Amino acid sequence: MKSFAYQKPASAQAAVGMVDPMSAAGQGGAFLAGGTTVLDLMKLHVLTPDSLTDVKTLLPAGIEERDGALYVGAGTTMAAAAEHPAFRDRAPALSDALWKAASPQLRNVATLGGNVLQRTRCPYFRDVASACNKREPGSGCAATEGVNRLLAVLGTSEDCIATYAGDWANALILFDTQVEVTGPEGDRTIAFEDLHTLPGDTPAVETTLGDADLITGYLIDLPDWAWRSVYTKVRDRESYAFAVASAAVALDMEEDTIREARIGLGGVATVPWRARAAEDYLAGKTLTEETGLEAGRIAFADARGWGHNDFKIPLGQQTILRGLMEAAALTREGTQ
Numbered sequence: 001m002k003s004f005a006y007q008k009p010a011s012a013q014a015a016v017g018m019v020d021p022m023s024a025a026g027q028g029g030a031f032l033a034g035g036t037t038v039l040d041l042m043k044l045h046v047l048t049p050d051s052l053t054d055v056k057t058l059l060p061a062g063i064e065e066r067d068g069a070l071y072v073g074a075g076t077t078m079a080a081a082a083e084h085p086a087f088r089d090r091a092p093a094l095s096d097a098l099w100k101a102a103s104p105q106l107r108n109v110a111t112l113g114g115n116v117l118q119r120t121r122c123p124y125f126r127d128v129a130s131a132c133n134k135r136e137p138g139s140g141c142a143a144t145e146g147v148n149r150l151l152a153v154l155g156t157s158e159d160c161i162a163t164y165a166g167d168w169a170n171a172l173i174l175f176d177t178q179v180e181v182t183g184p185e186g187d188r189t190i191a192f193e194d195l196h197t198l199p200g201d202t203p204a205v206e207t208t209l210g211d212a213d214l215i216t217g218y219l220i221d222l223p224d225w226a227w228r229s230v231y232t233k234v235r236d237r238e239s240y241a242f243a244v245a246s247a248a249v250a251l252d253m254e255e256d257t258i259r260e261a262r263i264g265l266g267g268v269a270t271v272p273w274r275a276r277a278a279e280d281y282l283a284g285k286t287l288t289e290e291t292g293l294e295a296g297r298i299a300f301a302d303a304r305g306w307g308h309n310d311f312k313i314p315l316g317q318q319t320i321l322r323g324l325m326e327a328a329a330l331t332r333e334g335t336q
């Protein structure tokens with residue numbers, strides 16, 4: 001491993017002033033929170049930072065009511081958030097997505113700030129001997145013609161088909177969320193839906209964060225019907241595996257009729273994905289197997305398979321149907 005400087009500033013503001021912007025090639029500086037992404041990629045030589053600025057204990061941790069919304073500190077661990085009653089009782093999709101992610105050891109150290117910024121698990125990104133426009137701009141994409149079974153079918157480009165790997169972000173995107181950021185220019189907020197950017201012809205640019213911007217927390221506006229929400233995750237084995245396809249679903253229902261549906265997709269797209277056309281179709285419909293499947297078809301209407309991952313299109317459609325049915329079956333006391 002290349003040697004690097006470890007810096008421990010006294011405050012989040014000091015950290016912002018201390019970190020050098022990291023280049024696409026992985027040099028410069030980086031924030032260190034739980035370290036479960038950044039240290040992993042350093043061991044693979046995918047990232048070779050000159051310095052790590054440790055922010056873990058500087059970030060707010062915990063979940064509380066604030067201004068009629070739910071405030072979540074970026075230093076909150078995945079484990080603490082997963083078991084917090086505010087998530088479990090008021091928006092189970094947010095809790096499920098965390099329980100179904102990674103392992104207990106990882107959830108105990110990983111933070112929600114680092115979580116949304118985790119990097120793709122595309123095997124070509126993680127292998128420095130392969131061409132990857134995300135890791136080395138202009139080098140090409142070995143995945144489009146390679147083994148792409150686990151890669152994306154939505155939001156792709158000829159330059160990149162890397163899947164956004166995280167779970168929680170696909171549930172968070174269901175709810176109007178402001179990301180609180182402190183940076184060299186001071187504090188600001190970014191709508192969560194605007195945080196991640198499609199790969200297009202610049203796959204190395206993954207977010208709208210500036211160099212040295214630090215996420216400090218999230219303000220989540222939960223509708224009072226968010227208790228009817230689930231995170232359905234399909235994976236190659238039942239635990240400790242990334243999603244092959246997932247659907248976060250929240251439903252506002254009157255009897256069998258859907259007033260409003262919200263659908264977030266994971267494992268199939270290059271960024272956390274909101275299936276808005278499918279949501280529009282479902283509004284005012286009775287939920288049946290037929291309308292659920294049609295919502296799935298609409299959600300994947302613009303999908304493109306790349307060979308090995310063609311199966312993700314029907315799988316993703318079925319995952320939406322399953323998520324809708326699981327959400328509809330919830331009662332305030334739990335599953336029927």
Ligand SMILES: Cc1cc2nc3c(=O)[nH]c(=O)nc-3n(C[C@H](O)[C@H](O)[C@H](O)COP(=O)(O)OP(=O)(O)OC[C@H]3O[C@@H](n4cnc5c(N)ncnc54)[C@H](O)[C@@H]3O)c2cc1C
Nearest residue numbers: 031033034035036037038101102111113114115166167215
């Ligand atoms: C074996 C394994 C299995 C996993 N399985 C899953 C899974 O099934 N589902 C899932 O969702 N995830 C999974 N993960 C990913 C894991 O959830 C993430 O690695 C973790 O959430 C990242 O959080 P962290 O605090 O460790 O981030 P770090 O590794 O410390 O940081 C991640 C990135 O974000 C930057 N950063 C960190 N905090 C901030 C901040 N506050 N503001 C700005 N930048 C910041 C860092 O510089 C770095 O670039 C898995 C990871 C591993 C190693």
